[in-house]
């Protein structure tokens with residue numbers, strides 16, 4: 001008898017490195033806000049690949065743009081120029097709305113790596129700030145600065161730099177020694193940030209305007225203003241990691257503008273990935289055209305500091321991914337998806353709050369980046385070691401709704417930006433039913 005081909009779960013067990021705690025779900029195709037598994041079961045996808053498929057699955061315009069580019073030119077090299085990379089850079093600078101330049105890469109972790117390297121270059125080559133008074137003493141900045149301040153509870157990716165920057169011990173465990181130079185402060189804690197920048201080695205602050213992996217925690221407007229003010233006063237760089245929250249998810253191209261309600265603050269660098277090309281792998285950073293005085297006596301701008309030979313990646317900004325990125329921006333504009341994210345986001349927040357389950361402790365969110373936090377008592381009713389977020393996410397799977405766990409107790413809703421009111425109402429009904437069953 002001939003050997004039967006292995007099932008998907010068996011292929012994974014045998015041949016795929018088990019870095020992820022994967023669910024026992026084998027997905028095969030998607031359309032709009034829906035995906036189907038190998039058995040033909042349909043799910044409403046409120047995870048969108050963890051905030052990635054921003055215009056939904058298999059959007060006909062995105063598919064056509066990628067297909068057409070595939071037939072024209074997939075890859076060149078960054079030894080050459082392609083119009084698509086230049087055009088996408090122009091559009092992304094337009095999304096920030098302030099003069100700057102773009103570096104293209106392949107993922108969120110890699111986008112943040114570019115920011116760490118930019119901070120190092122700035123700390124090594126820019127003129128250090130003048131001595132300042134701190135606790136009654138005159139403190140001189142070292143001739144080269146490399147200290148980065150990041151937030152407790154943050155997530156910045158899985159590279160060695162990313163785990164050093166991330167403010168969660170669990171990602172560092174087993175990978176010691178951790179890259180030095182990163183200091184974590186409690187998120188939204190103004191005095192703690194003020195105290196941390198007193199270290200004269202500090203060169204940059206990196207924060208997520210909305211922390212994603214810890215259960216959707218927005219920065220307060222005061223914290224963002226305070227960070228900008230401290231950076232201005234101490235000649236530090238302010239970086240926003242908008243890998244998860246950026247490019248439309250909050251109903252604005254820039255999540256920090258959704259929080260502030262204005263564009264009063266401009267960071268010095270922004271990292272993006274996830275939704276940027278609708279699921280085609282891409283990362284990017286925006287770097288501000290801010291004047292920089294170099295120790296050499298020359299003047300430059302921050303966006304030119306990473307000069308030829310200083311940084312790069314083979315696949316960064318290839319014609320194929322840039323065609324996808326450009327089409328995603330056009331779709332978001334043509335279909336009014338920033339406005340849709342605001343309207344449906346408000347509806348989703350309200351709908352989750354109205355469920356009124358004793359198992360929901362809190363609902364948080366901005367635009368279509370939402371989470372509900374489960375009450376403590378659920379954990380006491382589950383077998384030891386079973387995380388409440390995983391338990392609820394799996395119960396939602398059984399009812400045909402995909403969501404994303406976030407830490408032990410939060411469940412995220414991150415639907416595509418073109419989600420409809422009726423899909424939100426369907427997701428709410430399923431969530432209410434599952435929670436009623438768990439209660």
Ligand SMILES: Cc1ncc(COP(=O)(O)O)c(C=O)c1O
Nearest residue numbers: 107108109155156157243244273
């Ligand atoms: C805020 C944030 N930064 C960085 C990353 C890392 O992105 P990637 O997985 O594309 O490397 C993530 C991924 O979840 C993220 O949420």
